Amino acid sequence: MTSLDDIPGNMLRKPSGNTGDELERASSNYKPLHTFRLDKDKPYQQQFADMYFLRLTKIKPAVEQLASAAWDDTLIGNEPVQKAERVLDIRQGELCWVSGTVYMDMPLKPNILEDVSKDRWLSAPISNKKYYSDDGSDAVTLEDESGRIRLVGDILNSVLLVTGCIIAVMGTENVNGELEVIDLKFPDLAPQPERWALSKPPTNVKTSTSSLKKKNKSTKDEDTKMTDEDEPEIRSGRKIAIVSGLGFSGTDASHAIELNLLLEFLLGETLDHSAQQELSQISRLIIAGNSISLEERRPGADEEPTEKKAHKKYGYDSSAYNPLPSQLLDEFLSALLPSLPVTLLPGAQDPANASFPQQPIHPAMFPHSRPYTAPPAAAGVDAEPGWFDTVTNPWEGEVEGWRVLGTGGQNVDDIFKYVDSDDRLGMMEAMCRWRCCAPTAPDTLWSYPFQDDDPFVMQKCPHLFFAGCQPEFGTKVIHGPEGQTVRLVAVPSFADTQEIVLVDTETLDVTKVKIAAV
Structure with a gap:
């Protein structure tokens, strides 16, 4: 008779009793930059x-x-x-x-x-x-x-x-x-800092980008979009998980199963021990916009339309507010945070200001996850970030020594309207070569009217540049005249594609993972 332990990949097995089987989450080397933070007393009377x-x-x-x-x-x-x-x-x-x-x-x-x-x-x-x-x-x-x-x-x-x-x-x-x-x-790529320029590297990590550049030179298809057939295998080593467009909704549960599977995937609860060992190397999750869905469920052909509400012209209409999406997001985050640090960027549909740069979602929106944020008194530029870091959109920081620049995708979506092209990676490359991550602000992309400085100008070239909430996954590597190397990643909307992205922190190789209920 075959026992459950003899079935490969089976999760129903008795405990081994060996403490060596316990896994620890890889630590995260993380230093956020406050490039796009606005002061509380910023006026709006000035011209653009x-x-x-x-x-x-x-x-x-x-x-x-x-x-x-x-x-x-x-x-x-x-x-x-x-x-x-x-x-x-x-x-x-x-x-x-x-x-x-x-x-x-x-x-x-x-x-x-x-x-x-x-x-x-x-x-x-x-x-x-x-x-x-x-x-x-x-x-x-x-x-x-x-x-x-x-x-x-x-x-x-x-x-x-x-x-x-x-x-x-x-x-x-x-x-x-x-x-x-x-x-x-064009101005072309800005000067690129060395890896670990802002923080101290661990003793077992190389401090140069030579391994990335060497691999890029030997890869013929590096500048093309990756597909399911040619995506690399998940290798050992620390990884950063990037997801966008979670789309928590209080009226539509079309992808609620996939969201639960994503949570179990990140926690390693539904996989065998070898896969759990791989996933334990995910040191940080970055959520790149649109965690909340604003789409309302419309009645179908066989449903009677609900009674039309009277238009409320003045005052606050409490019936128009649905607290369930933010509650579901809070529960999702609070389940992850004891094990995995999270960086949260706002998006076009999230409860944040609409104009670029969007300011962090207030921790008061997350009563269960708020204990993992940094104390308000320690919210200065040089303060240690919390395990749960709510940041701006765009956002810039150093993760595992790499300079990272990311957005919720509004900058790419706005450039898409200007051109007769669907090449989102080409638009991201153009922004790097223009040295500006939001060139159409403030013309057609709502923006704060800066007078002293334009934070959208790329003073330093990032090693990793990602844009969330894109129609499909894509990645490529571009090079600059002074040896700069930038990994571009178009992060697809999870609500539409059920896909997340894993970035290897040693090589910046990118893997697409699809979370689907079979």
Whole structure:
């Protein structure tokens, strides 16, 4: 007779009595940066134009350095290329180059000034699926503090451009007052710090990125999206789990089983001992936005519609608030936190401010998980983070020595509307090469009107850059001119795909895991 212990992978087995079988969760080396934190007394009376001037001032030297090295002393048709200090200094027929901020003039793009001038009040911006139109009505312009000029030329069709990115262009002005672009330059990747630049590495961890770069050079298909057929096996070593779009809802339990399976997977409760040993190496969970679902369950064809509620114009309507989604999220987190530290980014649907950068979800929303947060008195910049760390969106930090930059995905979703492309990884790569993680803010992506600094400018190049709540999983590695290496990860929405991402903390290899009820 076959015993239960003889069945491979069976979890119904008697205890071995050997204390050596007990597993410990791998420790997390974690240092958050408060790059996108807003002071409590931040005013909102100022104008948004200062952000573009700040961005141009900070990125312009880098792009001009590249442009000067490429175009100075260049002759085209025996005519030397001259630098124009300002857009207004461009002269018709003269070959020159100039730097500035891109502005996309698109008829389908929302215009708040037009709404105000026509005395229309909108409680939320109109969300078009695409601002891009292929009828030739879209115009690419370049502006600086002096003025604006329209850009034309075939080269513009081969590059990704959106409002707010800083570029340098070389060409000549035509009779229509447009700049015929021959070539253009981006700032490219910012300087990249060494691993463990901010924190002290463990004694058994290498302090360089040579292993990552060596592997990238020997991998032919590194710059392509990974599929189920070519995703790597889960290897031993510490890992970071990244998930987004959990979508806890109080009215729709369509993926409640998958959420329970995800919890058991992260805790290692439903797997055999060998798999538990692998999962014990997950040292941190990062939740990248949209943990709460705002979609309401609509009555089906065989259901009677509920009674229509009277419109409440003034005051607070308590019947419109559903506390169940946040309670379910709190229970999910409180079950994880005794074993696994969690970093929580807000998303577009979460209870946080709508404008970028979104501030941390208040710990008061999580009565069961709140004891794992840092004490309010120790919430300074240099304070030790709590086991449960509610952070901003975007968020920047150092995890296992790697510089990590992540967002809830709104920046990628907004760029998607500007272009005739579905390549989300290409948009993420473009942001890195523009040195700006939210270029369309504040034009079409709601943002705080910064006056002293633009935190969306990438001062340091990250080793890992992820965006949550994307339609599908994708990853690739990009390289910079000074040896920079960046792993890009598009994290899919768990509510739609039931997928999470595991990142190896030694090689930055990425594995997609699907949680499905069979």
